[in-house]
Amino acid sequence: MEFFTGARFHGDVLALERFRPGYRFWTHVFSHPDGSIVFGSAETGALLASFPARGDWAHEGRYSQEGIEELVADRSFPRRLGDRRDHVAEIIEPFTGPVIHNPTRGNFVSPNVGLYGGFLEEWGRIYERFGVPADLGLAQALVESGFSGDVKSEARAIGFCQFLPRNWQRLDRLTDHVIEVENQTTQAAYCAAYLAVLATKYGSFVPALSEHHAGSTNVGRT
The missing domain is CATH 1.10.530 (Lysozyme)
Structure with missing residues (x-):
């Protein structure tokens, strides 16, 4: 057996x-404390960035890949969290490739x-x-x-x-x-x-x- x-x-x-090469991303969801939104590569699962679920995304993000901060810093973001997540994905995907994002559940x-x-x-x-x-x-x-x-x-x-x-x-x-x-x-x-x-x-x-x-x-x- x-x-x-x-x-x-x-x-x-x-x-x-x-078919789902980014599956390793989900380890980050469950290994980081609650209260953040994490973004990862849909191609490798690597952690790219994290932002506070409540906070200033233009200045309080944490970045695991160089170049993303410059794309996000000093921008204005939608008020609704779901729209904000989608907006960041749209900004960084031309640089990183397809991304996955999810609230943390550590x-x-x-x-x-x-x-x-x-x-x-x-x-x-x-x-x-x-x-x-x-x-x-x-x-x-x-x-x-x-x-x-x-x-x-x-x-x-x-x-x-x-x-x-x-x-x-x-x-x-x-x-x-x-x-x-x-x-x-x-x-x-x-x-x-x-x-x-x-x-x-x-x-x-x-x-x-x-x-x-x-x-x-x-x-x-x-």
């Missing part, structure tokens, strides 16, 4: 590098890393027992919940990989044991098993993760 899992994962990475993750970082290796092994690469499974949990076991979404999805309550209730009826639905170590096994089923269905982890996050109906539309 390890051979097939590794081959599937390697194939997915090659596909991302071909605060979503950092508190729980301190609390639960010691469990990451164990959780990773759980994913691997179900044929899901540890890095991929843990990345999913990071994005879905920030490694929290009890965080709830607006739709009332719970915990590590955001299963809906009705799904946990259905699973609870299939076993004589009580499922601790807010315990990450418990959740990891169910998350991994479901992700393995979806990866088998699609032959790829990419649409499997998409269905897990957005639902089969939304994935089917694309």
Whole structure:
């Protein structure tokens, strides 16, 4: 199984590098504290610049590539944040090539890393027992919940990989044991098993993760 899992994962990475080469950009989104808008290269994922979500973009930007500051400094910007983001992209893309931009979400993750970082290796092994690469499974949990076991979404999805309550209730009826639905170590096994089923269905982890996050109906539309 390890051979097939590794081959599937390697194939997915090659596909991302071909069709979404800027995918590494998202590491910057989750490694920088909240409160900024980061811009990265859509071709390499490299961080290009960051600006305060609230602040003076003409003078308070931070730049990772030379030449961008001169393009942005002393300009006037739209008041709405979304328009401001698009405006900066329009300014710098002739110089940098296509860009991606997104609000930072580091605060979503950092508190729980301190609390639960010691469990990451164990959780990773759980994913691997179900044929899901540890890095991929843990990345999913990071994005879905920030490694929290009890965080709830607006739709009332719970915990590590955001299963809906009705799904946990259905699973609870299939076993004589009580499922601790807010315990990450418990959740990891169910998350991994479901992700393995979806990866088998699609032959790829990419649409499997998409269905897990957005639902089969939304994935089917694309």
